[in-house]
Amino acid sequence: MLRGFLIALVCAATAGPSRVNADASRYDVLVSAGHEGRPASCAAFPARPCNLGAAGERTWTPLVAERVTADLRARGLRVLREPADFTGTYDVAAAVFIHFDGARPACTSGASIGYHRSAERAVAAQWRARYRRLFPFRFMPDDFTAGLRDYYAFKQVRARAALVLELGEITCPAQRAWLAPHLRDVADTIAAFLARIVVAPGKTFAVTRKHSGQQTNSKEFS
Ligand SMILES: [Zn+2]
Numbered sequence: 001m002l003r004g005f006l007i008a009l010v011c012a013a014t015a016g017p018s019r020v021n022a023d024a025s026r027y028d029v030l031v032s033a034g035h036e037g038r039p040a041s042c043a044a045f046p047a048r049p050c051n052l053g054a055a056g057e058r059t060w061t062p063l064v065a066e067r068v069t070a071d072l073r074a075r076g077l078r079v080l081r082e083p084a085d086f087t088g089t090y091d092v093a094a095a096v097f098i099h100f101d102g103a104r105p106a107c108t109s110g111a112s113i114g115y116h117r118s119a120e121r122a123v124a125a126q127w128r129a130r131y132r133r134l135f136p137f138r139f140m141p142d143d144f145t146a147g148l149r150d151y152y153a154f155k156q157v158r159a160r161a162a163l164v165l166e167l168g169e170i171t172c173p174a175q176r177a178w179l180a181p182h183l184r185d186v187a188d189t190i191a192a193f194l195a196r197i198v199v200a201p202g203k204t205f206a207v208t209r210k211h212s213g214q215q216t217n218s219k220e221f222s
Helices: 002-014 040-044 057-074 118-132 152-156 173-199 214-221
Strands: 029-033 079-082 090-101 111-114 157-169
Touching: 029 057, 057 079, 057 090, 057 173, 090 111, 090 152, 090 173, 111 118, 118 157, 118 173, 152 157, 157 173
Parallel strands: 029 079, 029 090, 090 157
Antiparallel strands: 111 157
16 A cells, blocks of 8 residues: 555656646746837836847747747647746746847847756757757857846746747848748747657656656756
8 A cells, every 4th residue: 555655656756847846737838938028017127127129029029939839738738928027936847938139240140049057958959959950040159148148037937948049130131031931830849849848858858867756856946
């Protein structure tokens, strides 16, 4: 009886990232659209720069975020869809912050990835490999700006993977011309990537964590 109970406990602890603790059970993924809701939301967050993004960025980030959200929800995942500024701190398996880069002079940037912890480098590499198959322009190094490395909303998530996804340089005419008719493909690529790392984390994160129990998972979320 006790043995059966213990097995049930272990299964519950390893069944998925959303069961790591009670607080994590509400959402699997947080999807935020960069700059969305600004400047209206800036007044409520006076300590943050009211960065409105590059021209056109606030139109595109919600389009991508909405499609990613709809896709993941259709797969049965619980998605918290947020604009640029939101309150609260969330335990989720994955969080993505959707952006397009702006550069001066134009065409000196491309796609890039931001994250705060070196532990996320591997999952970032997986995103890069996946997006490279679609996006035909350059990638900048991970965390090549302070904004990527220390993104303000990283403080508001405790996630196995929290990534800023810069999806291309919207100020570069060639990249913009390619992105405009490919936003659905971009969103579909993000959704497929997230579904994989959330639904099958053992295949994406270090294999040694595949059967990790409560203790290891708790560490990941600390
Ligand atoms: Zn941006």
